[in-house]
Ligand SMILES: [Zn+2]
């Protein structure tokens with residue numbers, strides 16, 4: 001129900017606003033960075049006593065050589081998983097001067113953007129009124145409206 | 155010396171005395187069919203059924219984030235099951251991504267000196283190893299521009315008088331991973347759900363995608379669909395891992411668009427060239443950045459006038475995306491339209507996947523240069539981690 005209040009109604013058509021469209025395209029781009037789209041096939045095996053436990057096999061053996069000086073720092077403390085977002089945050093806090101990761105990003109092209117049909121991939125000369133997706137012809141618009149148009153939860 | 159090009163998708167590893175590196179997946183993989191084990195690195199070769207592989211990668215957008223996984227892969231690579239590296243008598247040359255983060259550099263330094271006890275450690279950008287070798291192979295040259303288009307992203311990295319010009323590095327947020335995911339999405343929406351088949355679709359990409367040299371004409375051709383005049387479309391027969399162990403393209407004369415009862419096929423039409431096209435026009439899918447050719451010009455234009463011509467005549471390619479047919483030709487074609495005609499354009503592309511490793515191998519051979527770029531165990535113990543990180547950042 002909340003969904004429908006967010007969408008603006010124009011005539012009898014639901015129309016996504018600019019912010020919703022942007023959020024959708026950002027989500028689509030984020031999806032291109034995903035490692036897997038399915039669940040870990042071994043995920044529910046952890047409960048199975050016969051299968052080796054994930055954690056058991058994950059522990060790496062540290063070669064502690066006799067007489068080797070131990071570092072003052074605690075390895076495990078430092079090496080927990082840190083996301084790129086956290087690294088960037090840390091970098092900003094440290095005040096890492098330019099050039100850095102942020103400044104190295106190439107800017108937008110000076111050439112005009114091209115548009116492609118969201119369904120078949122040919123040139124997309126028309127724009128879907130509801131969501132802003134591009135399409136090439138009536139039959140692709142029909143497919144689009146039946147499949148992705150407003151069915152993606154934004 | 156051991157040389158390790160630590161890529162986010164595959165690492166390229168080997169002793170500097172080896173003829174070529176081993177290319178090893180830099181991840182842990184789980185298979186549906188093998189519930190009793192996980193495959194570390196190239197142990198995946200033992201796996202008979204590559205369908206629905208589940209990847210545990212250690213990099214996020216090109217940067218090392220999952221140390222637990224990375225350490226297991228490294229432990230395996232250095233172990234007697236793989237290279238049997240004796241760090242008591244060996245140093246290592248390894249790569250790190252552009253503008254790597256301080257905490258990552260600290261961890262790597264610590265791991266190699268403390269955990270592995272390496273005798274020396276050099277950490278360099280892959281492009282720096284490539285530029286090093288290029289400038290040795292071409293002793294009259296002082297400049298080059300490396301285009302590194304890999305799994306996570308693409309970078310232009312210029313070198314003037316053998317020095318990396320950090321201010322002019324340009325990054326485009328698209329690489330082989332996004333291309334494979336794009337292709338997966340396009341095929342799944344239009345034909346057959348292959349969202350879980352990263353391994354298979356990556357092979358499809360490598361087998362049939364190419365860079366277009368006449369995009370508009372090929373769009374028109376692709377629009378012909380199932381017509382004889384359409385020379386783009388191909389049938390790709392998917393592997394089933396029982397009778398078909400690996401997917402393959404049907405030869406053009408056997409392209410029917412129909413699967414026999416025993417097979418499953420995918421029809422590749424505009425996807426063949428629209429996929430790599432994203433490297434040249436990321437805005438096609440809404441990444442509001444210039445493509446790699448334009449980024450090359452953008453980087454070079456910001457250099458002093460007198461070195462600009464040297465950059466275009468000494469472009470070196472690195473990274474798996476340079477393997478797409480016509481990649482180099484398209485770059486030249488684009489630049490020819492973008493830059494003044496009196497500039498010569500010359501692009502070198504020799505085995506772009508191994509290029510950084512080859513650069514490391516060349517560096518290992520020259521003791522004098524290596525001494526300039528390596529931190530010895532003794533120096534590490536005297537000076538500490540912060541010193542090492544500062545040192546690597548200036549290379
Ligand atoms: Zn269409």
Ligand SMILES: [Zn+2]
Nearest residue numbers: 128130131149
């Ligand atoms: Zn729509």
